[in-house]
Amino acid sequence: MKKISILGSTGSIGRSTLDVIRHSGDFRVVGLCAKSNVALLLEQIAEFRPKIVAVWDDSTAAEIRAKAPRTVKVVSGLNGLSEVSANAANDIVVSALVGAVGLVPTLEAVKQGIDIALANKEVLVMAGEPFMRAASKSGAAVLPVDSEHSAIFQCLNGGKKEEVRRVIITASGGPFVDLPLDKLKKVTVKAALDHPRWSMGRKVTIDSASLMNKGLEVIEARWLFGLDLDRIDVVIHRESIVHSMVEYIDGSVIAQMSVPDMRIPIQYALTYPARAASTAHFVDFAKLKTLSFEAPDHARFPALGLAFRAVREGGTMPAALNAANEIAVGEFLEGNIGFLDMAVVVQSVLDAHKRVDRPSIEAILTADGWARGEAKRCIEIRK
Ligand SMILES: NC(=O)c1ccc[n+]([C@@H]2O[C@H](COP(=O)([O-])OP(=O)(O)OC[C@H]3O[C@@H](n4cnc5c(N)ncnc54)[C@H](OP(=O)(O)O)[C@@H]3O)[C@@H](O)[C@H]2O)c1
Structure with missing residues (x-):
């Protein structure tokens, strides 16, 4: 037990x-x-x-x-x-x-x-x-436990680390993937919380609507699997059946699929390396008909590029990104800023952050505290 x-x-x-x-x-x-x-x-x-x-x-x-x-x-x-x-x-x-x-x-x-x-x-x-x-x-x-990382973890069993060409993280695209760009500015908190595929906590649901969640997952994958950034790609996959994929140097791609139900990756993490019978549903491929994949629209989802920037610049930048985002999401949920303001706040904080390289935990917590203050200052100025 x-x-x-x-x-x-x-x-x-x-x-x-x-x-x-x-x-x-x-x-x-x-x-x-x-x-x-x-x-x-x-x-x-x-x-x-x-x-x-x-x-x-x-x-x-x-x-x-x-x-x-x-x-x-x-x-x-x-x-x-x-x-x-x-x-x-x-x-x-x-x-x-x-x-x-x-x-x-x-x-x-x-x-x-x-x-x-x-x-x-x-x-x-x-x-x-x-x-x-x-x-x-x-x-x-x-x-x-994240379904995407659980998928990559499982797909990595398909070959050796040096045989991996890249990992491909899938994103459902959230509720605003097709919304005309000029309407994004005015989306309501209620609409942003209405995720088409997953039922999750409020913060991660907003992060999913802005695609910041995908950016955070890119950073998570970078450390969890020790991958260089240029070997991590993101694709929009609206059906949320393929949870992520690993492409090998011979052109083979191994994907992990299941219905979108977090009990599946949670259980795998708890029983690993064994698999146990699940109470979740199974995929009915005959009913699925299509699995679609498309490139993310960076103009629509600037948060994704900000996350790539933060991890590329390194040091305390990802901690600053995360802290600024937590403040911005909280203020959006309170109705104090608009949906597009979140990325503007995060970008301002990244621009102002004096990065510390090879940071200790103390330096990371200091950067976190600084970025929260800076994000609040940016929001005050915008009000
Ligand atoms: N939900 C998903 O499907 C999903 C999928 C993949 C990854 N994740 C990640 O998993 C994490 C949790 O997400 P979630 O959706 O489960 O969030 P959530 O529903 O908001 O739950 C957060 C939990 O943390 C507790 N908590 C928050 N602040 C706390 C504090 N200061 N002290 C003690 N407890 C505190 C909350 O307690 P109370 O409820 O009692 O306030 C609640 O139990 C996030 O990092 C998210 O990105 C979530």
Whole structure:
């Protein structure tokens, strides 16, 4: 029985993970973490009986303590999240917080040699090099949960690393792939949250609509698989059946396909290297009829180019990109800026950032803090 802790258990990935665990019988939940959804967290505590639970605020911790069984240790703040993730009892930690807050707790688990099922892509965007170095030092496996990276991970079994010509990351294109360009400026938050294929948390759904998500995934793939940027391509694939592909030097392309259901890549990360029967649906090829592929429109989706720029320039640039994007997405969700303003804010922050090369985690966190302040300043000026 694998002992598992879940960072972000009340979120979209967290709930899907618990669904996989519920139907498996091969896992024992040791720890859970969440922020604001107290009612769901209490239900999860009652069902999965973790030994330790972390929440962000002290007041939420007090509420959980009062309502949960006494046997559950309840902790709070960043140290609390790290106490759950780095618990020596864990065999594997599902890293499914959203945004930069996941960096420290995920890194603390890796330093202890605990395997990570990684959904929280911002961890690798901010700190890909030091994070993967820490994993290689401790022997922790970093197993992808993102469907695209799970696909690449599976397709890489088709040959040797030196035989890979390139990886091709697919993107559904989100809700605005066909919207006339002049209408993009005025899209509503509701329309941006209405993703045609995937049901996800709010931040990643907005990132999917702007294609920043694809940019973050390019950076994630660069570090996860140790790939040069010129060997990573992005194509729009509206059907979301091919989750990504690996092209080999002989011209063969190996693709991984499934219905769009995050329980499939989550389960593969948890059972790797084995495969287990799934409760998800299977692909009905006769009903599919077409699988389409097209180049992304960079004029429509400037965020994609900004992510390529950040990783190409390197150092603390991706951390600055990520932080500026988190602020911009938050302000868009609040209705304070328009959809196209998000990329403008990120670009301004990248232009102003004084890059630190080969950054330590401390330098990365400093760049993150600076970029958040700079993004807020840019937004104030635009108001
Ligand atoms: N959703 C998907 O299908 C999908 C697919 C691939 C990759 N990902 C990646 O997976 C990550 C999670 O995405 P998601 O869609 O699951 O996000 P989500 O639904 O917004 O869930 C985020 C989770 O993190 C918790 N959280 C946020 N801030 C916290 C804090 N300061 N302290 C403790 N807990 C905190 C939330 O708790 P509360 O709910 O209690 O506030 C929630 O449990 C993202 O990096 C995303 O890019 C998601």
